[in-house]
Amino acid sequence: MQNKRWISLFVENEVGVLARISGLFSGKSYNLNSLTAGTTEDATISRMTISLTSDDQTFEQIKKQLNRSIEVIKVIDFSETDIHMKELMFVKICNCTGEDMMEINCIIDALNLELIDSNTHTALLECVQTENKNNDLIDLLVKNFGGRVEIIRGGSVAIEVIK
């Protein structure tokens, strides 16, 4: 069955490692939804959060293939683990009327978003939420402000909960 999965990956922080990992997905036709990468407290190690959709057998194979890469230090399967996960998303809404602005403010208050920049007819929202909540927000904004919404998403980062 096709399911959404999460992997946290520790890799050597060296030139080309991102290409190696993303190339593995494209080369073997694995379905990659999002990939974020950044250095850790140890500058020689990068940590990636990968979200993908696959069936069980393919997912096992993906983990094995990742483990097989020389640059990969550790593969953690987050699919069955309790995790904290957030995605950064910016939303710019243009050509707003005064009424639009009021509505936007309501949405900001209701969803705990942040207005980080604006002028009289443009609003820029910072949304740090789960991927699903960001999806819902996009649906809402497109419905209400269709054609005037510009979106940039960062992909998710995730970490295990403290037990």
Next chain:
Amino acid sequence: MKISGADLFVKALMEEKVDILFAYPGGQAIELFNALYGVESIKVILSRHEQGLVHAADGYARSTGRVGVCLVTSGPGATNLVTGIATANYDSVPLVCFTGQVPTYLIGNDAFQEVDIVGIVRSISKYAITVRNREDLGTIIKKAFYVAKSGKPGVVVVDLPKDIQQKLGSDLYPEQVEIRGYKPNTAVHSEQIRKALDCLNASRKPIFLLGGGVNISRANKEMTLLAEKTGIPVITTIMGKGSIPTNHPLYVGNLGIHGSYAANNAINECDVLFSIGVRFNDRITGKISEFAKHATIIHIDIDPASISRNIVVDIPIVADARNAIGALLDKSISLDIEDWKEQISSWKQLHPHDRSQNSVSGVTPQAIIHEINALFDNVIITTDVGQNQLWTTQFLEITETKQMLTSGGLGTMGYGFPAAMGAKLGNPKTDVISICGDGGMQMNIQEMATAIVHELPIIICILNNGYLGNVRQWQEMFFSKRYSSTCMKRRESCPVICNTPSEDCPAYTPDFIRLAESYGAKGIRVQRVEDIKPALLEAKAAIKNPTVIEFIIEREENVWPIVPPGNSLADMIVGGENRNAEQKVD
């Protein structure tokens, strides 16, 4: 002491005991070649094309079990390695390939002869890296050799920018390296071994399926003992051929789309499939849902990613084949499988491989290979790709003193002849034969010069049918005999549509005999069956020079049996002379 990067490169090769370097110079590798000049312990083999040298390094590595080492320049030198890198990596051959590169400060500028070779080989190598700091050079080379030969062996590419080669730095070459993300597992999990044994002991129709992993781990002796101890019949993939001697009573044959009738039937009927060092690729499984569907599948492999990828495995064992076989040898196994063995014997008798071609007399592939079997005791045989490979993997006898090298995974035409050069360089006292077709031989024919200048008495057997025979056979069987672009005799004067080879066809070009002679090699053309043996004996007696023997074989000769694409292994077309046998049975 401070030394240049190029000098450290040479020092590293010496520390790694590299005796032969397969190489071709160029502008961005000139410093490295300069450092190699006059170094006596490293013999540099200058090929005539980079593809030739990488296949030669591959043949050297497969035949000796040591790491093959290549050195080429940047840009086209590097890209010419690509097919050879993929070939070797696919068959788990340990190679370290050094490529020159433009200086670090020019990388990304579209400099002359600049390519991102690390980017190009990313998906066809085990590891690839550009050295960006002179101080990392020693560690990276050490790491390259370690990664190439450990675990599931493979190809490592080390890209060396010119300024790194020139820059002075430490002369230290580390004795070992630690790679935190790379810990190949070779030890055997005893609980899994116990499960496998329980499964075996309860079986009535068990079979061993052995792949290239058994040969790579050099577990042939142990495997023969295990087969004898258990009495379980042995089937191999073409990469696993020779895992136990092919003349052993327990050896059944190859399986797969050109596998033997007995082997393919045994796979269908077995109740336990004990597989070692295989990856169940599509050439051996046929229709995957039908493959060994009655069997419990045990799979030993050093690569966890090979387990349960194509075939779902019941008992996985991640381990080096030799260690695992050793662990099994220590255990007691008692089986009562005489009926099963008799069944397999009767399949073998019904459709022996020996009659699996169209022609029954004359210069047949089978007659040639049988003669090779009879005349050579201590020999390495390389195949090219296509019908020549399939016939060789069917008919060739392999014992403890005979080895076969073939491009099983990638199926690279042009592999066989340069690989034979590498094998000869690594095994100067062993006879080396390259069995190839007229198509594949022309893909790296320029290496004739290399074989001559390095005095390599290789025997090159060209099976010339004037066709790209394997594709032609498919066109005959599955494409209504539309021989599209497979005739090697075809010229402008030929009709647009032609599928009827005859005496009137244009002459073959090149004339392989004159071509061999122009290089300074011996050329012999064989057109009569009685000339096969004298030609091989004459070639065997050569001390310095290669011999080209061109065997003119039946133009539309086929490889039988064949499992048509998409079919189960049970639905094979037996073909050849066996077609008559089939009718008699019915």
